[in-house]
Amino acid sequence: MPAPAPATTPVSVARGGPTGRPRTRRLAPGPRRPYARLLGPLLLLAVWAGASGAGLLDPRVLPAPWTVLHTGAHLWTGGTLRTDLATSLWRAAQGFAIGLAAGVVLALAAGLSRTGEALIDGTVQVNRAVPTLGLIPLFILWLGIGETFKVVIIAIVVYIPVYLNLHAALAGIDARYVELAEVLRLSRWQFVRQVVIPGALPGFFVGLRLAVTGSWLSLVVLEQINATNGLGYLMFQAQNYGQTDVIVLGLLIYGVFGFASDSAVRLLERRVLAWRRSLSS
């Protein structure tokens, strides 16, 4: 019975020790390294600082980081930066809340019934294809030039990625879980709460991340129209007066805010999707 042994090349693999390594080549990216995502931005910052310090950057075009930080500190203590930020955040938050709710409701309606899909989905596609900037005059006509119009535009910018990602994610929910829900006689609401929403969460989070920055970004344009404060207004003003450092400060704030809010959503994502056994976990 002992057969002629094939030419095996046994690989000794010690585990747990400092030299232990699995012999199967790992295709997944390996364990998560916390804070590693900071590396890229920090490198960028270092290059910027280095180039500025070495005099390689024309400060008229891109001021040094310390100049920008100094300007920031100055505007924070003596200028309008604090109110600008607060105003912008408040506007973004309102638009975000409305857009989020609208996106979720529309996506559920379109994703869970063919009638909803017929009425909503095509309309949303047309809506998102139309440049929101091109619609500003129309919105001003309907809503005036106050806060309402800004909040509505932010909401539009927000609802689109939320809708699109959530709709696609829930369209992709495994049919086996739908069958399970049918067999368990889940009510439609239970089905939505316990199957559809958790199953669509991974996709939803992508929409959320696009939406968070979207809400913030649209302020650059919106706060040029009848605003007397806000980050967009600050940058618009600076452009008027050729204050490059203030513009770069604004961009920096955007960058930091974007990174922070993205990290926050991801943290949430990681907690909510703790059940997932996937490539990244």
Next chain:
Amino acid sequence: MPAPAPATTPVSVARGGPTGRPRTRRLAPGPRRPYARLLGPLLLLAVWAGASGAGLLDPRVLPAPWTVLHTGAHLWTGGTLRTDLATSLWRAAQGFAIGLAAGVVLALAAGLSRTGEALIDGTVQVNRAVPTLGLIPLFILWLGIGETFKVVIIAIVVYIPVYLNLHAALAGIDARYVELAEVLRLSRWQFVRQVVIPGALPGFFVGLRLAVTGSWLSLVVLEQINATNGLGYLMFQAQNYGQTDVIVLGLLIYGVFGFASDSAVRLLERRVLAWRRSLSS
């Protein structure tokens, strides 16, 4: 052995006949109805036409559909609409191609190695948080105001949703398939081609859909800068001269284009994802 029969209420269900219906309540949206998605946009158009016909709409604010179509026909035969469309499409296509490639490559690099993730992911998050409009001056400095600069900005607008959706989608690939690939000793390239990409396709398509319209939309802003043709230029001009019908024509073209390109991507999606048994299929 025959037990006391519980109070059953048998429901007679005939199948296949005209009265046949399954007794399990269906939670999935039911079979797809082709072209149903046109309903919403067509309704909108009908309301617009109706309101215009009834004289409810101020034609200076929103001209009647036939006026707009007439303007369109006029610009098509006698005006610049044809070249404008061709120019815009060509610009969008170039930027789209570059952005798509960049988004895919970056997402794969960041999604499949922790080093890639450390270097790329945070940087992309910062990049996407920074308003592209705010970066226009910088890009003009580096790239001038010719075509290159427009194409690069479109590419940036495109790569962001592609990256974000693809990166999230591939991070969500079931770990069981990764194990399978390891056990089958797939090369990294085979792994990417045969497991990662097909597995991430559903999410990728969402990014693609956002990107297609994104490329097109950024033209509204870009074609105000050193452009003498293109759809964005046409609309910008019209805004200067208060040609509401031309503006609405432009928005209409955007809408039609958006709907059409979205439908095209979906058709592709349905073919490529034919294997999927999900809520929507």
Next chain:
Amino acid sequence: MAPLTEQLKAPQPTPTPSRPAVRLTGLTRSFGARTVLDGVDLDIPAGQFVALLGHSGSGKSTLLRAVAGLDHDTAGSGELSTPERVSVVFQDSRLLPWRRVLDNVLLGTPKRDAEGRDAAGRGRAALAEVGLAGRENAWPGQLSGGEQQRAALARSLVREPELLLADEPFGALDALTRIRMHTLLRELWQRHHPSVLLVTHDVDEAAVLADRVLVLDHGRIAVDLTVDLPHPRSYRDPRLGEYRERLLAALGVRPDGEPAGGN
């Protein structure tokens, strides 16, 4: 082997009470050009325990899905009546990966049932009965194959259905655990007398558990056998031997474990 099973077809008529819990008449189902169920007629009286055997790919799961009303989009015809409260154990364990084990078991059950019993308590008890005490808070992905299957069984058991459809619920269990689950299922059956339609590949299991054993072949019920032995039955009971051999023969296996009729 078709002629063989044909010739073995049990002539024994099913005892049909006035109002069967499940009635299928001329049930047909096909996928594209493949007809999987080709006019199945079947009555299951209320409270009967039926086992369903058949080759891999013979259409057992398709039949179960039809009875459960899940095949909305599968082509087919026929008449079908079933009770209201149906519970299904799927062939895959089909736990929602994003709900912990206990929450999976309790999925869709009200916090308190009609008699005011606490659902969570009953869920825990059901998990304990299938040997998963202490794993209530695990994610489904953290369970072994057999543990997942048992969790799915527990989910069906807390529901006290009028009709239980179970698609190979013990396939991934070792001998001992399997016997425990048999006992559990019989106990449940004795308590509530649901009608049971159990798909299994284990002929012994079918003979030991069921009142009646069906063999599905070529889209029809080829064998319909009433097992007329008192419960509890022992695997060693010599009277089971005859049933076992008839069923194995219907499946195309000789008693010595060789394929029947060459091939």
Next chain:
Amino acid sequence: MAPLTEQLKAPQPTPTPSRPAVRLTGLTRSFGARTVLDGVDLDIPAGQFVALLGHSGSGKSTLLRAVAGLDHDTAGSGELSTPERVSVVFQDSRLLPWRRVLDNVLLGTPKRDAEGRDAAGRGRAALAEVGLAGRENAWPGQLSGGEQQRAALARSLVREPELLLADEPFGALDALTRIRMHTLLRELWQRHHPSVLLVTHDVDEAAVLADRVLVLDHGRIAVDLTVDLPHPRSYRDPRLGEYRERLLAALGVRPDGEPAGGN
């Protein structure tokens, strides 16, 4: 039941050739506070056919995953050496849903192998051998449970591995199909003499197929039994009875199919 299996532990020493294909020394694996493998020592000589039994949740799949080198992130220690070409049949069939059945079988194989044989042809042949001729272009989601399992088996067979790890590869198969697959697996083994580590819950299957049967209990190899009978073996062979009973006893089951020792 631990003392029972302990007392049944086979004292028989494994014949160890100079250079075993698989060697595990003090292999430990734990999930959180649960230690699943508690210092497993195991040598499998090249070309040996080993069956692994154990209760549901006893750590069989964990052991297989460790041998396959798949548990990158599971805590544990120990030494492990295996051959280069390992093939795994997972407990779930794990077909890529987005590739058709034939493409799943051929996943990762070069278009032509070293001897210039056409991969697609071999894939088709393997599918035919497991009874799936004609289903090459189906999506995995269109296969029945047992068909999926057989497609996964075909995927392992085309690879001609030096070590085949199979986790309950026949769990969802009916008696006849199961016997066919047994034959197929034995033939493959006779052709290439891979080392095989087969997890199964079917004691008969283990006794009929394997040269050596292990029982995993409480994180260790509790029983290590060499089955010294010539192949092919018949299920009816009375000499198997003794092995069967020792194994069932190790699993805690009395020969009459009742749990041993109360509980």
Next chain:
Amino acid sequence: ASGPALSSSAPLPSSLPTGTSLSVASALGAQQLQLQLSGLIRQIPFTVSSWPNIAAGPDVINAFRAHSLDLANNAGIPPIQAHYQGYDARIVALDLTRKPSYLFATKPHSDIRTVAQFAGRRLAFSQGQAQGVVLLRALHAAGLKDSDVQLVPLTSDQFLTALEAGQVDIAPLAISQALAYLNRYAADGAHTIDTAVVDLLNLLWAPAEVLADADKAAAVAAFVPIWAKGLVWVYENPSVWEQEYYVKTQNISLAQAQQVTALSNKPLLPPSWDEAIAWEQQTIDLLAQGGYVKSFRAETLFDRRFEHLAAAAVPVEYRS
């Protein structure tokens, strides 16, 4: 609350019912702050419902259309654009700017010294904005046609960047902007070319429908003198303005603020609008020549019932 209708030929009403309100544009918040600092705000005999920060011509026209704005402060172009777009709005007060407010800045390392040398060069051109008209007027004055130069279509906020990047040879910059530019690029050979072309009009205008409401028309008439006094106040109190406006609300340094105020025009509120109307007509003709608008009579843009109000409110030295 709308008042009785008022024909455009009827004399302005003298009474102003309480409760009348107007929405008055306050670009970058300047108008409101100016009236607050000078105390003039307390003299406003009606309610200012809001002070929207709306400055750019198209935005103002949009806001007029949306009934979000009743009175705005712009240069000469927006009323022409509005008329061309079919929107009826009238000029109710004006302040003449004698000193040029724009310069032509060259890109770094440029050899261009005169407007005549613009021939064949790349010029930043924003057609809907004052900068565009200044450029057209200058070319016209130098005997150049549009086709003699390369007009690079840009929005004015891109002018500075386009110069820095060397993408255009010339861009018209507001003087304050030009100073900032020279501060930074004069060392690289960037310079400016003076032009005599002025952007003559700084005006107050209102939608015709506002003026057709007797109550609102009365409010507008009441606001015009206050607006004029405000201009004078800023001119007479530059240091307060620098500190309170530029430094505190605009985040720019005192030095920069002083540079800007040093360039500001002395207000000039003429009792007669004839010169302004002629100038506006010239602009219209110039734009019409370039094919940018259709020609029409400038007269229709002005509501001469308001002609005397501003001049009457200020000391003589600010009237001519």
